[in-house]
Amino acid sequence: MRSVRAKAAVGATLVVAAALIAAGLSVLSLLQKNLEDDAALQAEVTARQTASRFALDEKLDLSRAEERPIQIVDGNGCVIAVSPGLEAISGTPSASVVPQRCEPSEDEDSEDSEDSSDSDDSSDGDGSEEPEPGQVAPGEEEVSNGTITVDGDTERYRFVGVRATRDEDGATGTVYAGAPLATEESAVGTVRDAMLVGLPVMLVIVASVTWLVTSRALGPVEGIRREMEAITHSEDLSRRVPEPGSRDEIDRLARTTNETLAALEASVERQRRFVADASHELRSPIASLRTQLEVGAAHPELLDVPGAVEDTVRLQQLAADLLLLARLDAGERPASARIDLGATVREEVSQRYGDRVPVTVESAAGLEVSGSRSQLARVVGNLLDNAQRHARDEVTATVRADGGWIVVEVADDGDGVPEDERERIFERFVRLDDARTRDDGGAGLGLAIARDVAVRHGGDLTVGRAAAGGALFRLRLPVAS
Structure with a gap:
């Protein structure tokens, strides 16, 4: 997969797919939890209503088995009452779907024989408060999931158990009411199927849009590539x-x-x-x-x-x-030797005795720069050659310090350099005096070499007008550190 478009489309599709899957799982989980909580609330309402009637010893109508099946068991797990029509039940303490004859336990017999004043602070084994006769237990409800079979069809239910004590005989029972989870399963299944159908469609749309957008964005790049290829082949x-x-x-x-x-x-x-x-x-x-x-x-x-x-x-x-x-x-790269620039200028001038135009040197001692001795000597020599070639009577070379720079100024009293030609003379093979013979002039490389060397030593070389009217070349180099 060498195409940037393909890589971008696949990458974007994978990222969106991961995000959609994570979001879908979160939505399904949240939807399932909310629907189960809603079923538990419905079951709790039915359980509390039935527990209230059980506590007041009212007649219980448990015939609505298909909507809210109910099972009432005592503390021993014996079924006291159950909605008719149930064929099987799970998720409650007893799997029986028919009322049973329940014998009181020894604990219940002993409790009946005790004085009522001794049972005011009694509690069950798990520390929850026992309800008073004729009341529903105020403690937390028992919540569980199970199944109920009616007419051969088995469905999942959410059960809520509520404890109550009957007013007539003080018997305690737990009312278990169930709410079907078929709606929850149907809703979750519908959303899941919609996501399974919509996810591929969404990914195809994302991949297509990413491909088109990337293609449009990379169109100019392809134009640049084709033009560069044409330039390479044509060498134009x-x-x-x-x-x-x-x-x-x-x-x-x-x-x-x-x-x-x-x-x-x-x-x-x-x-x-x-x-x-x-x-x-x-x-x-x-x-x-x-x-x-x-x-x-x-x-x-x-x-x-x-x-x-x-x-x-x-x-x-x-x-x-x-x-x-x-x-x-x-x-x-130039060398990094320490060079006394004043001494270099004096040495170059000392080799020019007998020249047509004498050179006067003004320099202090200890003006050192860092660089190549031979290259800097070549620069000074080229500047002196150029000045002597165009001077009439005198050439002056001055070396001085200027802040963090060492400045070498070579001035002559010739005709000078026209202002509009002051940059051109530093180009290679440029000679302003076309009437000059090659023997008297040069190849036009001296000043070009001088500027290149100056720049590579961290300095610069410029030309201006001298006080005597000729050219003034100014070489600046950083002080040796």
Whole structure:
């Protein structure tokens, strides 16, 4: 059962079935108890009326056996009187259906001989109060279930026994009156049959409704699945899944899926541009180097060794940049060494003596960050290279603390970066000066690498306008903890 609709329908049907069965059993139990209590009440009324007449020694009419059969027994279980027409009885102390000649017991003879003043506080063996002559016992009634057979038909009855003492001779007897339970059995049977018929119908309705509702709810999901399948086969990431607009979980799923597709499309497009630009950038130095080597092989005297070395170095730097970008894109985590950022800047500047534009460093001691020494040195080097490439007379590098951050600012006095291009320069293979030759410029990877490294170290890299009018690059990194 792999269908969500089937699982939901079966699950809902089982839950409803369990609830209906439990509720049905409770209703049947409560109905049966109420009907039995009603029968007991009817039997009690008849028993008390008969017991009152028995206590007053009135003539007893026990001829209504079919409606309220009555049996009167004494303390020894001897039948004093019984409704006529009974063929068998159970559920009372005596199974006899004919009156019997009862002999008084020794206890009764002794009680008759005692003075009436000694019997005022007498009680029976179970502690219940004996009724006065001519009265019905005020204690609890005896309630039991049994059967009565009349004309060969046996039915269940609810019996209630009430004790009474006859006024004439002081004889004590218990009047048992029965009320038929046929109505209770019929009502319970009718309700039970109705439930047995209605339960399957109800379960079929529940299963059908659950199937239809689930199918309707999962319709947009099926549309999303089909569209995703089509995207997978066509590899067209510009396509989007349909959004139902229902503002529910499925609608949010569709929006999230489209956002994922958009991010994936942008990533794939960025990767394609990266591969194309990398191929283009690698083609130039490789072609130049090959040309110089072929010329040198044919005419050794014309071999431009410095040019070949320069192309080789440039090719090596480009390969190193591409490798670093590949590691960053793969999610490589930086190291956690403690680095004095001021010392790193000074070390990078110290390797630049003789450059066209000098670099002035302003830094305090002990400004430490946590990260990869080689990657942060690459960031500082890329910022200095970019500043010296565009400066006229001066480049300034400043390292300072700013709250929980260490800030490195590299400023030049060149033309600066136009405001609408300040984010674009951090894209890969972007060079704003199209008239610049490749030898004077670069591959357009330095600033992209610098920002990626800064972000992966928990910081950021931005560009603004320097006081001298040039570009001001600001690198922020968290203080080492």
